[in-house]
Amino acid sequence: MPSWFNTWFNRDGWSKSIIAIPYFWLVFFFLIPFAIVVVMSFAERTATSPPVGFLPDFPYVTFENYGRLVGDWVYIRAYSTSIINAFMATILCLIVGYPMALGITRVNKSWRNILLMLVILPFWTSFLLRVYAWIGLMGSNSWFNKLLTAIVNSVLPADMAFRNIPMMNSNFAVVLVLVYSYLPFMILPLYANLEKLDTTLNEAAMDLGSRPWQVFKDVTLPLSIPGIIAGGLLVFIPASGELVIPSLVGNASDPMIGRVINDEFLTARHWPMASAVAVALLLLLVVPLMAYNHFEAKAQAGGKP
Amino acid sequence: MAESGGSAPFIRIENVTKKFGTFAAVDNVSLDIGKGELFALLGGSGCGKTTLLRMLAGFEMPSAGRIFIDGQDMAGIAPYDRPVNMMFQSYALFPHMSVEKNVGYGLKHERNMTAGDRRDRVKQMLDLVKLTELAGRKPHQLSGGQRQRVALARALARQPKLLLLDEPLGALDKKLREHTQFEIMNIQDRTGITFVVVTHDQEEAMTLASRIAVMDRGVIRQVGTPTSIYEYPASKFVAGFIGSINMFEGKVTAATKGEVEADVPELGGKVLLASDAVAEKGAAITVAVRPEKIAISRARPKGGNAFPGTVKDLGYFGKDSLYRVKMASGTVVSVNSVNAIRVREDQRVAQWEDKVWLSFEPSSALLLTQ
Amino acid sequence: MNRRPIFLITCLCFGFAFFYIPILSMIVFSFNRSRLATVWGGFSTQWYGKLFENDQIINAALLSLKIALISATFATILGTLAGLALARFKKFRGRTLFSGLVTAPLIMPEVITGISMLLLFIMMAEWIGWPGSRGFTTITIAHITFSMTYVATIVQARLSSMDTSVEEAAMDLGSRPWQVLIDVTLPIISPAILSGWLLAFTISLDDVVITNFVTGPGSTTLPILIWSKVRLGVTPDINALATLMIVVVGVGVAIAGVVMHRADARRERDIQMAIAANK
Numbered sequence: 046m047p048s049w050f051n052t053w054f055n056r057d058g059w060s061k062s063i064i065a066i067p068y069f070w071l072v073f074f075f076l077i078p079f080a081i082v083v084v085m086s087f088a089e090r091t092a093t094s095p096p097v098g099f100l101p102d103f104p105y106v107t108f109e110n111y112g113r114l115v116g117d118w119v120y121i122r123a124y125s126t127s128i129i130n131a132f133m134a135t136i137l138c139l140i141v142g143y144p145m146a147l148g149i150t151r152v153n154k155s156w157r158n159i160l161l162m163l164v165i166l167p168f169w170t171s172f173l174l175r176v177y178a179w180i181g182l183m184g185s186n187s188w189f190n191k192l193l194t195a196i197v198n199s200v201l202p203a204d205m206a207f208r209n210i211p212m213m214n215s216n217f218a219v220v221l222v223l224v225y226s227y228l229p230f231m232i233l234p235l236y237a238n239l240e241k242l243d244t245t246l247n248e249a250a251m252d253l254g255s256r257p258w259q260v261f262k263d264v265t266l267p268l269s270i271p272g273i274i275a276g277g278l279l280v281f282i283p284a285s286g287e288l289v290i291p292s293l294v295g296n297a298s299d300p301m302i303g304r305v306i307n308d309e310f311l312t313a314r315h316w317p318m319a320s321a322v323a324v325a326l327l328l329l330l331v332v333p334l335m336a337y338n339h340f341e342a343k344a345q346a347g348g349k350p
Numbered sequence: 351m352a353e354s355g356g357s358a359p360f361i362r363i364e365n366v367t368k369k370f371g372t373f374a375a376v377d378n379v380s381l382d383i384g385k386g387e388l389f390a391l392l393g394g395s396g397c398g399k400t401t402l403l404r405m406l407a408g409f410e411m412p413s414a415g416r417i418f419i420d421g422q423d424m425a426g427i428a429p430y431d432r433p434v435n436m437m438f439q440s441y442a443l444f445p446h447m448s449v450e451k452n453v454g455y456g457l458k459h460e461r462n463m464t465a466g467d468r469r470d471r472v473k474q475m476l477d478l479v480k481l482t483e484l485a486g487r488k489p490h491q492l493s494g495g496q497r498q499r500v501a502l503a504r505a506l507a508r509q510p511k512l513l514l515l516d517e518p519l520g521a522l523d524k525k526l527r528e529h530t531q532f533e534i535m536n537i538q539d540r541t542g543i544t545f546v547v548v549t550h551d552q553e554e555a556m557t558l559a560s561r562i563a564v565m566d567r568g569v570i571r572q573v574g575t576p577t578s579i580y581e582y583p584a585s586k587f588v589a590g591f592i593g594s595i596n597m598f599e600g601k602v603t604a605a606t607k608g609e610v611e612a613d614v615p616e617l618g619g620k621v622l623l624a625s626d627a628v629a630e631k632g633a634a635i636t637v638a639v640r641p642e643k644i645a646i647s648r649a650r651p652k653g654g655n656a657f658p659g660t661v662k663d664l665g666y667f668g669k670d671s672l673y674r675v676k677m678a679s680g681t682v683v684s685v686n687s688v689n690a691i692r693v694r695e696d697q698r699v700a701q702w703e704d705k706v707w708l709s710f711e712p713s714s715a716l717l718l719t720q
Numbered sequence: 721m722n723r724r725p726i727f728l729i730t731c732l733c734f735g736f737a738f739f740y741i742p743i744l745s746m747i748v749f750s751f752n753r754s755r756l757a758t759v760w761g762g763f764s765t766q767w768y769g770k771l772f773e774n775d776q777i778i779n780a781a782l783l784s785l786k787i788a789l790i791s792a793t794f795a796t797i798l799g800t801l802a803g804l805a806l807a808r809f810k811k812f813r814g815r816t817l818f819s820g821l822v823t824a825p826l827i828m829p830e831v832i833t834g835i836s837m838l839l840l841f842i843m844m845a846e847w848i849g850w851p852g853s854r855g856f857t858t859i860t861i862a863h864i865t866f867s868m869t870y871v872a873t874i875v876q877a878r879l880s881s882m883d884t885s886v887e888e889a890a891m892d893l894g895s896r897p898w899q900v901l902i903d904v905t906l907p908i909i910s911p912a913i914l915s916g917w918l919l920a921f922t923i924s925l926d927d928v929v930i931t932n933f934v935t936g937p938g939s940t941t942l943p944i945l946i947w948s949k950v951r952l953g954v955t956p957d958i959n960a961l962a963t964l965m966i967v968v969v970g971v972g973v974a975i976a977g978v979v980m981h982r983a984d985a986r987r988e989r990d991i992q993m994a995i996a997a998n999k
Binding site: 054055059060063064066067068070071072074075076077078079081082085095141142144145147148149151152158160162163164165166167169170171172173174175176177178179180181182184186188189225228282283285286287288289292293303306307310316319320323326327330334 | 725727728729731732735736738739740741742743745746749756759760798799801802804805809812814818821822824825827828829830831832833835836837839840842843846861862864865868869872896897898901922925926928929943946947950951954958959961962965966969970972973977981
Binding site: 246249256263267 | 440446458459508
């Protein structure tokens, strides 16, 4: 190797290359593409190829796409469906996941590792196939649907009995599969949080007269709020932008926002509109993230000993 | 066993055993503790002292045996129903609650207290540990010593019949420790609550406690006042565990009432001991002498129990000095002498490689058989 | 108190039933004789046979593996560099933007990442004539980009929990900073790098949304193939394919678990013996 290279590399070239290589990659393949989307959201659809164009005169950009976003009922409905579905899924994940995460911290060490592996294992199997498994279960001829129908009918009066329960292609199905797919994302941060809690705090509360339920309410629950928020965001953020689940089990006439972006772009070939919807979705997700960052910073500042 | 503190035992531990699997952490322990005592459980790690404490608190249930507190059988009573509070080794302060909330936490469950009563009690407790100005702080804003006092106040707030302290001074630095020791004794004196302290630090146990139980491998080796444990240890284990001590093997050559003469080859001669122990001629015994009870001199002292040796090591600690003297047999004896008068280095009693004489009173030597 | 938390254990049982009943049902129905995927018609292994005769599935699987191997390797290199940059260089120009760029793909909805990547490739083709057609290369670039940020996050977390005095010791003994990196830092964080690679590999193998945008005619990965089949309905051969994939992953995870458990146990024993030898 030439000597100037050696000198350069030994002085600060090595550190410069460490920073520069991934930096340029991300700028080129992530930042610039995203900038293109933002710019495109101010363009209009044309009959050319690619089907995008800017206005011929000043100001060259149009806000028409964003205007449609707040004016057209379809988009408002899609946004609210997304938020409601993602929020329901997050709450259900919390209700199902919290006792599971807490339960895992209460078993002995070898069981703990097995149970954690069982939580992670579905994550390693194909996401699509896990959605597919539910399609099989929810179909009106499946054993699961028949079992559920029988259970429901046994409590309903005979004249109200169902033949089967229409589960597929509904928001119910979307939420169910969202919960199924994202539950590990709730359990793992919760577990990490709960496992770090000092069990002598529980003993101290009990020593001071608290029964197990009060110990949970006064000690465990308030100390696990960072875990609840982290898990909640890990479920809520990807769930609200989800495309696969609503496309496979959702109701086509009441789509989530991810599906709207996809259809707008690939089917309607209205790239500027798709870009505007995407930018708006991102802005929507930024709000909970900022809240999380704020909370994190506060937690760090008032950090535990 | 030494006399118990009060009249009727306030805490009675009856043949208590605790097994974890096949391992007996506490092995058939019986112990009485009187009302108002400051009692210490002393032992190395894994000796079972903490397990015993946790059984008093109710976090562990005995595998066998019974525990009575104030005449009440504790079997099956959960920690939250016991008139016992504990100060945890890690303090276990609730990180999300202020000092005030921490101290008042246990009072939430006192049904017959009004909100005003609770506030008064918290204030009274904060006064007791001198933390009134810090009432609004969170635990992470406190120093180690302040946290320790919050933990103490929190445990005392419910006015328990029995307060358990798990290594109360373990996390404090040396200077603070001395101060806190006296504060704990002071508080115990003022409240009159029975304190049981677990510690591995013999000095801490000696200064704090009115009585000490020395534990080893799940059993109690000796119970007594600090003086009786230090000056009259019942076994080689206790003698060696509390303070430092020189121990020599010997054989009894003559025994009269109150006096025993033994041949101790390690010291190179006969030793005279004042001892009430019944020793038969020819019996193998251990002679134990604490380093500070041995005198060191250049000239041969008058009287018996004097043995020659050579100074091999010398440690100067300011208020006292430690000599390590090698005897003719090769045994090294530790001698601790107080530097009562100020002298220059070259005027010391002895220097390295000096020939010296060691001597001790017959009453200062201990005769141990186990 | 060592009382069994009965309520929590019940919740665990129901939770794991929820996790595994759909998967078990899928495995059972892969042995179904009937063409109807959800009605039992007797035992048969015919769908597995059909699977191995299906060139389309085999080719898609091979393409997916090829993309996953290449993209995971590049993502690991780039991600490790990014993690190092973030954890070890506290001050450089544009650090805030860089750390934003590393976290953003993690939270960016896949649809948006997919669209922006596709637009980039279309624009590049317009202006510089490359890539002429979308497929293997564009998929690989897209996969590298989003999985390198996962690797960077893992590596950065590991580095910030690492004891830096070891690095200082190496420098004190005469190593130049980049030699310290190679001799000390990288070996210590190698388990994190390995798990980063595994994660990148799995993510690439599993991705459907972004791939769906940046792929072109003729480049069908396995998830894209499954996606197009599943949209048409439930078919028994997908059950068989799913079962095979689950078995492969399950066996892999089990082996990894046993190996790691053994290594842990050995380490534990070594520590015990060292302590005993010291006494």
